[in-house]
Amino acid sequence: MKMTDPETTMPAATASQEVMRAEGLSVALPIDGRMVPVVTDVSFGVSRGEAVALVGESGCGKSMTASAIIGLPPRGAQVTGRLIVNGREVLGLSPRQRRKLCGNEIGFIFQEPMTALHPTLRIGRQMTDTICHNLGLSRRAATERAVEILDTVGIPRPRAILQGYVHQLSGGMRQRVMIALALSCEPSLVIADEPTTALDVTIQAQVLDLMERMRKEFDLGMLFITHDLEVVRDFCDRAVVMYSGDVVERGSAAGVTRAPAHPYTRGLIEAVPGETTDRLVPIPGSVPQIGAWPEGCRFAPRCARADAKCRTHPPLDAENPTAVRCWHPLEEIA
Amino acid sequence: MLRYLGKRFLLILPTIFVPLIMVFLLLRLSPGDPAGMMLGDQATADQIAALREQLGLDRPLHVQFLIWLKGIVTLDLGQSIFFREPVMEIIPRYAGVTILLTLVALTLAVLIGVAMGVISALNRNNPIDRGVVTTAVLGISVPEFWFALLLIFLFSVTLRWFPVSGYTPPSAGLIAWGTTIFLPALALGVRQSALMTRMMRSSMLDVLDEPYITTARAQGLPERTVLGRYAMRTASIPVVTVAGLSAGYMLGGVVAIEIIFSLPGLGRLLVEAVARRDYPVVEGGVLTIALVLAVLNLLIDVLYAILDPRIRYK
Numbered sequence: 102m103k104m105t106d107p108e109t110t111m112p113a114a115t116a117s118q119e120v121m122r123a124e125g126l127s128v129a130l131p132i133d134g135r136m137v138p139v140v141t142d143v144s145f146g147v148s149r150g151e152a153v154a155l156v157g158e159s160g161c162g163k164s165m166t167a168s169a170i171i172g173l174p175p176r177g178a179q180v181t182g183r184l185i186v187n188g189r190e191v192l193g194l195s196p197r198q199r200r201k202l203c204g205n206e207i208g209f210i211f212q213e214p215m216t217a218l219h220p221t222l223r224i225g226r227q228m229t230d231t232i233c234h235n236l237g238l239s240r241r242a243a244t245e246r247a248v249e250i251l252d253t254v255g256i257p258r259p260r261a262i263l264q265g266y267v268h269q270l271s272g273g274m275r276q277r278v279m280i281a282l283a284l285s286c287e288p289s290l291v292i293a294d295e296p297t298t299a300l301d302v303t304i305q306a307q308v309l310d311l312m313e314r315m316r317k318e319f320d321l322g323m324l325f326i327t328h329d330l331e332v333v334r335d336f337c338d339r340a341v342v343m344y345s346g347d348v349v350e351r352g353s354a355a356g357v358t359r360a361p362a363h364p365y366t367r368g369l370i371e372a373v374p375g376e377t378t379d380r381l382v383p384i385p386g387s388v389p390q391i392g393a394w395p396e397g398c399r400f401a402p403r404c405a406r407a408d409a410k411c412r413t414h415p416p417l418d419a420e421n422p423t424a425v426r427c428w429h430p431l432e433e434i435a
Numbered sequence: 436m437l438r439y440l441g442k443r444f445l446l447i448l449p450t451i452f453v454p455l456i457m458v459f460l461l462l463r464l465s466p467g468d469p470a471g472m473m474l475g476d477q478a479t480a481d482q483i484a485a486l487r488e489q490l491g492l493d494r495p496l497h498v499q500f501l502i503w504l505k506g507i508v509t510l511d512l513g514q515s516i517f518f519r520e521p522v523m524e525i526i527p528r529y530a531g532v533t534i535l536l537t538l539v540a541l542t543l544a545v546l547i548g549v550a551m552g553v554i555s556a557l558n559r560n561n562p563i564d565r566g567v568v569t570t571a572v573l574g575i576s577v578p579e580f581w582f583a584l585l586l587i588f589l590f591s592v593t594l595r596w597f598p599v600s601g602y603t604p605p606s607a608g609l610i611a612w613g614t615t616i617f618l619p620a621l622a623l624g625v626r627q628s629a630l631m632t633r634m635m636r637s638s639m640l641d642v643l644d645e646p647y648i649t650t651a652r653a654q655g656l657p658e659r660t661v662l663g664r665y666a667m668r669t670a671s672i673p674v675v676t677v678a679g680l681s682a683g684y685m686l687g688g689v690v691a692i693e694i695i696f697s698l699p700g701l702g703r704l705l706v707e708a709v710a711r712r713d714y715p716v717v718e719g720g721v722l723t724i725a726l727v728l729a730v731l732n733l734l735i736d737v738l739y740a741i742l743d744p745r746i747r748y749k
Contacts, residue, residue: 173652197657204655211653216646221668221743230664231654266744282654 120322121170121207122146124419125182128162128169130391136179137392140165143182143348144419145341147322151360152313154325154354155334156369157343160388163326166343167292171209171322172199187289204235208283210293210312214275218267218282225263228282235286243366247285253318254281254311277311283313291316294326309336330373334358339422342366345389349355352423362425366398383426398428436742443720443736447729451722455507457501458721462714468492471514484512490516511682512722513715517708522719525704530723532602532700533693536623537685537727539616544624544631545678551690552635557662559640565625567632574629580655580691600697621698623688627681634677637671642670642741672742679735686724 128140130341140162147153155163169180172191184192186206191199203209211217219227225247232243244263251259254277267275276296283291293312297305313336316323325337333340333354342365344349350363361367368384386403389395395402401411406429418424458464470486471478487493491502507515512522555567591599597618605612642648643666652658690702699705701720708716740746 137436171653173649178737194630200652200655200657202655203653207653209650209653211646217650219647219651219665219668220745221672222665227651228589228656230656230660234657234660235655268745284648 117187118148118150119146120149120187121324122185123166123182124171124185126166126169126184127181128165128174129179130175131177132392136246138346139350139391140169140346141416142416143341143343144220145351147324147349149289149322150316150320151339152316152325152337152354154327154340155326155343155349156330156333156336156340156357158328158369158388161343162346163343164294167209167294167324167326170205171207171272171292173203204231204288206288206290208286208288208291210276210279210291210296212295213299215267215272215299217279218275220267223263224265224267224270224278227334228263228285230279231282232285234370247281250281250285251278254278254315256281270374272300273307276300276304276308280308280311282317284319284321287319288321290324292324292326293389295328296325297329297332322433327394330358330370332380344357345394346391347399347426349400349427350425351417352425356423360431361404362430363400364404364406364426364429367431368403398426437589439740439746440737443733447733450729450732451725454721454725455504455718456500458718459503460496462709462712462717463496463499467712467713472712473516482586483717495616512719515708515716517711517713523716525716526701526719526723529699529701529704530727531604532698533686533689533702533724534727535605535699536616536619536689536700537682537694537731539620539640540624540685541627541682541731543620544628545674545683547624547628548631548677549635549674550630552674553639553667555632555636556639556643564636565637568636571629571632574632577625579622579688580695582625583619583692583695586618586622596727600695601696602696603730615696619692619698622695623685623692626688627677627684630681631674631677635674638673639666639670642666645669669740670738675735675738675742679732682731682735684730686728698743 122144123146124144126140126143127138129136129138131350133139143162143166145153145155155166157163165174168174169178170184170186174180180192182192189287191202194202218224225244228247228250229240232238232246233240236243236246238246247263248259251262252333253382256262256277258272262270262274263294267278270278273313276299277399278294282378289381293311297308300308309332312323315321325332327333337354340350340354341348341353342357342361342363350357350361350366352362357366358370365384368382371382372384384403389399389402397412397414398404398407399414401407404411408429410428413428415426415428417426439543467481468487470483470490470492474482474486484493491499494502503513510523512526514520515522515525518525522697551567551571555564555587558567587599590596601615603611603615648661648666651661656665689700690706692698693700693702694706701723704718705720708720
């Protein structure tokens with residue numbers, strides 16, 4: 102993996118360039134007949150050409166946040182707050198209008214391309230269906246467009262690939278096809294949900310490099326859903342850390358991974374061997390169950406710095422791009 | 436693809452051979468002697484023995500079986516003991532009705548099953564879904580012959596929309612044929628359509644949770660394309676499997692249906708032939724049914740390979 106200089110990747114976001122902004126985004130799911138919050142008051146933005154990481158453990162709500170942004174949350178989910186895509190509030194749109202954003206304005210790269218691509222439709226069919234529908238091209242023109250984009254993502258003999266099926270491709274090729282599909286209708290925002298988790302380590306770096314190249318080439322806003330702090334540090338500009346449905350810390354990727362302000366972020370970093378010491382330091386306790394979050398700060402029961410004040414839920418500065426939801430942060434926020 | 440088809444085609448041979456051995460042995464192990472039945476009560480032992488010799492029934496079982504197998508290979512299924520004409524001439528007169536009846540019943544079952552299953556899945560757990568599922572359970576529980584009688588009572592006796600019984604061949608007019616084949620086909624297909632409804636429903640529900648459906652939606656494809664092309668394409672595969680099994684059940688159920696509706700088909704011919712101990716006709720009839728089933732299953736395997744490319748390349 103290559104390193105990028107933290108100084109050059111500091112956030113340079115202004116509101117006008119923003120392709121997506123979530124404000125107070127919350128998601129509740131029906132569990133046993135009542136609505137249980139799974140994501141609460143999430144606020145962050147993604148600008149053109151910028152890679153933002155949404156970091157956290159399984160079950161912290163990062164994937165749920167992503168599915169709320171693309172407009173495909175689980176059945177019965179209730180999404181509230183504000184969600185602005187390319188300057189337009191989209192939560193109030195009808196399902197049909199909302200679907201029009203998919204592909205055209207937001208591309209989605211899934212974790213496991215083997216199951217995310219259709220098993221019995223040719224790759225070409227899946228790509229041209231999307232291109233024909235979204236861009237209004239003829240089947241023939243859509244095929245040319247598909248060949249072009251497959252070529253761009255580095256797939257050799259793209260015409261042959263279009264005739265094939267997903268099970269005939271290698272893991273890396275599958276993810277390249279997935280990326281090509283997500284980019285095929287020129288979205289301005291691409292959401293990648295753990296795009297390299299299912300891949301071999303050697304292929305992971307290639308795919309990450311490809312995504313960075315695409316981001317620069319098409320000036321894309323990218324939202325990386327990940328639990329891999331190395332990916333955050335090396336490939337992202339800014340990071341949003343989530344814990345139990347809350348955004349606990351927000352800041353530059355370099356700042357968050359080098360000098361975390363939230364005890365949970367520090368815990369995450371220390372849990373990776375070789376980051377600060379050669380030993381793996383686990384976070385005590387375990388992630389609280391959805392629907393059984395503690396009152397006040399949700400991390401307090403596992404936090405060494407917790408005191409009486411932590412029984413009140415700490416606020417997060419909505420204005421400042423660098424903010425921490427903690428009464429006792431580790432570093433002073435500049 | 437060609438290798439796959441070749442392999443499937445070769446599999447027809449054992450599929451047919453096993454029922455042939457079984458029917459051959461069953462007939463000869465069951466009590467009742469065709470010679471005795473043909474000659475009546477007054478026949479002497481000598482007369483019966485002479486006829487048995489003439490029919491070849493005095494030979495050892497394996498010799499009889501080999502002679503019969505040789506006949507099949509040379510397309511000579513022997514002479515009917517009752518009709519006194521070649522079986523190869525009798526069977527085609529009856530087989531057409533049975534094959535048409537089975538095909539129409541299978542088509543009805545698939546159409547009803549797929550439509551109901553999809554409607555049910557898209558209305559998961561609401562009253563429409565519950566209504567369809569309850570009806571399907573009822574449909575599975577109802578025996579064909581009883582449902583046939585209900586249909587006759589409602590549509591033929593009370594409403595007088597269809598004839599009570601009898602058969603008009605398609606050559607005499609498609610509409611006339613349709614009115615005589617519709618009720619029998621519905622009666623024959625109802626259980627299978629209920630099974631297919633349940634299969635289609637669960638298969639559709641499974642597929643709707645698949646990640647590639649989410650991908651199709653995330654690509655911005657409209658819901659009708661997502662359901663009609665992306666979901667149906669995979670959800671219909673298990674239904675094709677069930678259709679193959681259904682064809683087998685139907686070819687069995689066809690006996691009762693043909694008798695109730697007085698259709699001149701293989702099922703009725705078989706029952707009568709068994710009663711007359713007309714071995715060659717029974718054997719020829721079973722061979723035909725096994726052959727029809729094998730061909731139907733071959734077609735289904737081909738359809739399978741078209742629907743699911745992963746099968747072709749294995």
